[in-house]
Amino acid sequence: xSNVLLFGDQTAEQYPLLRRAVLRTGNALLSNxxxxxxxxxxxxxxxxxxxxxxxxxxxxxxxNLVDLYYERGLKIPMIESx
Numbered sequence: 001x002s003n004v005l006l007f008g009d010q011t012a013e014q015y016p017l018l019r020r021a022v023l024r025t026g027n028a029l030l031s032n033x034x035x036x037x038x039x040x041x042x043x044x045x046x047x048x049x050x051x052x053x054x055x056x057x058x059x060x061x062x063x064n065l066v067d068l069y070y071e072r073g074l075k076i077p078m079i080e081s082x
Contacts, residue, residue, distance in 0.1 A: 015070045022063040034062040041065070052076075 024030055038061060045056050055076050059065035069076075 015066070018066045022061075022066055037062055 021030065022034060038059075041062075045053055048056075055074070057065065057068040057072065057074070059068060
């Protein structure tokens with residue numbers, strides 16, 4: 001049986017789902033996806049206006065971004081929609 005992750009429902013709390021996904025180490029495809037997300041997100045963040053860019057916490061990994069985002073209680077539309 002395969003698991004399918006569907007992102008985009010902004011009405012539900014995403015932290016538990018994201019937390020489980022980034023901590024999952026036995027899935028090479030998922031790990032590769034998260035590794036490839038980091039440079040893509042950094043490029044997108046670089047393209048934002050400075051006033052929006054400074055709101056996004058500095059991160060090294062998707063796991064790091066998830067932790068920082070929820071620890072700080074941030075609500076940044078660009079991340080909520082990503």
